[in-house]
Amino acid sequence: MTTNEENRMEKSAWQSQPLDAPVVSLAFVHHQASRLNKDFRQQKGLMYWALGIMVAAGLVTVFRDPPSDIGPMLYVMRVGILLALAGAVCVVLEMRSRARMLQSRDDVTVTQSLDAYRSELERRRDYYLHSWRWSLLPMLPAALVLIVGGMIYDPHPEMLSHYGLIVVFAVAFTAAGVWDHRRKGHAYQGELDALGTLEHRPRP
Amino acid sequence: MTTLDASPTVPEMLSPGGDAERVQDERYTESIALHGDALGRLVRGYESRPDRRQDLLQDIHIALWRSFATFDQRCSLRTWVYRVAHIAATRHIVADRRLRLRELYTLDDVPEPEDPHNPAEDVDRSDSLQRLLSLIDRLKPPDRQVILLYLEDFSADAISEVIGLSPQNVATKIHRIKRLLATLFHAEERS
Structure with missing residues (x-):
């Protein structure tokens, strides 16, 4: 049997395999596409509602009648909560802009599949290497004010050990998260490096 | 063979249409008539779990239909269809938490x-x-x-x-x- 005949056999075996794939109608595609848009709008709406409730709850906490026996700790709490709200707004806005970038990309870019694979790997690498910057840094001032301020001004000295534990757990948790993300980010970079060694077709 | 069809109770969810969308629909229908079976085989090559395979196939169909809003005919319909399908399928496996590259x-x-x-x-x-x-x-x-x-x-x-x-x-x-x-x-x- 010649190589060409062998190739034909392999290809015909592949092409004549029984398929369990359902037939997808145009109406179904319309329906699913509009449902995806609707789901996306609902998720966005839910996110804004959650943010609104958090801001309202935070403001109520800040400005309601304070307990009389906590002294300067009241100001620490107020500043800390306001900073946490501002940080949360920053995080939500950043998430929103990233979701929008992801959403719009599908509609406008159909490129060679290797380019698409590369840009997907780059997106994931950047997410894992840099997400801590936009997800943790905005919350850092609030955490510092609440913890350091609490250590200094909390009227209950027995709480000091609690603050110490919070700091230890927060630092350990953050370090583990950042380390894990960096490890994943470097794995994506490794895959990108391997792609870089392939010879590409010149773009038309 | 199963047919995935939209429920007839939700016609109001369909977009109002227009020339651009009609062309988009026509190109989608033509490409599925020509390459629908090949997409089914492609999905088998990307996803071994039957339930997830159906999800992937749906994703590819939706990506394909949406892509025809920007099809500029600088490449053949076949090349376009396979690019879109492989891009969607590759994103599917890269996003799969089960899979490690x-x-x-x-x-x-x-x-x-x-x-x-x-x-x-x-x-x-x-x-x-x-x-x-x-x-x-x-x-x-x-x-x-x-x-x-x-x-x-x-x-x-x-x-x-x-x-x-x-x-x-x-x-x-x-x-x-x-x-x-x-x-x-x-x-x-x-x-």
Whole structure:
């Protein structure tokens, strides 16, 4: 049997395999596409509602009648909560802009599949290497004010050990998260490096 | 065969339409008529779990329909369809938490399939197909794209146009693919 005949056999075996794939109608595609848009709008709406409730709850906490026996700790709490709200707004806005970038990309870019694979790997690498910057840094001032301020001004000295534990757990948790993300980010970079060694077709 | 159709109770969810959307619908319908079965096979090469396979197929259909809003005819319809399908399928496997890229191989380092010939065992074509699917399932996305397009009878140049690798690079990969396929399909004839 010649190589060409062998190739034909392999290809015909592949092409004549029984398929369990359902037939997808145009109406179904319309329906699913509009449902995806609707789901996306609902998720966005839910996110804004959650943010609104958090801001309202935070403001109520800040400005309601304070307990009389906590002294300067009241100001620490107020500043800390306001900073946490501002940080949360920053995080939500950043998430929103990233979701929008992801959403719009599908509609406008159909490129060679290797380019698409590369840009997907780059997106994931950047997410894992840099997400801590936009997800943790905005919350850092609030955490510092609440913890350091609490250590200094909390009227209950027995709480000091609690603050110490919070700091230890927060630092350990953050370090583990950042380390894990960096490890994943470097794995994506490794895959990108391997792609870089392939010879590409010149773009038309 | 199952048909996925929209519920007739939700026609109000459909977009109002217009010339652009009509063209989009026509191109989508034409591409599915020509390449619908091939998309079903492509999905088998990317997803081994039947339930997730249906999800992936739906994702590809939706991506394809949406893509025709921007189809500029600078490449053939076939090239466009396969680009969109492979992009959607590749995103699907990259996003799969179950999958770790370092557990996938390139065509050069994928372990050679064992010789399926066993005198005590009748190796038929469906076994070879299963072994082929399991081989494809272990490949990294670019190599998976090359082998799937090769099996769909694409030439090296056409594969190169869909993927973006140089034709020489694709030809080298095809050479390796032929060797792997020979081991899978023809071992029983050799012995």
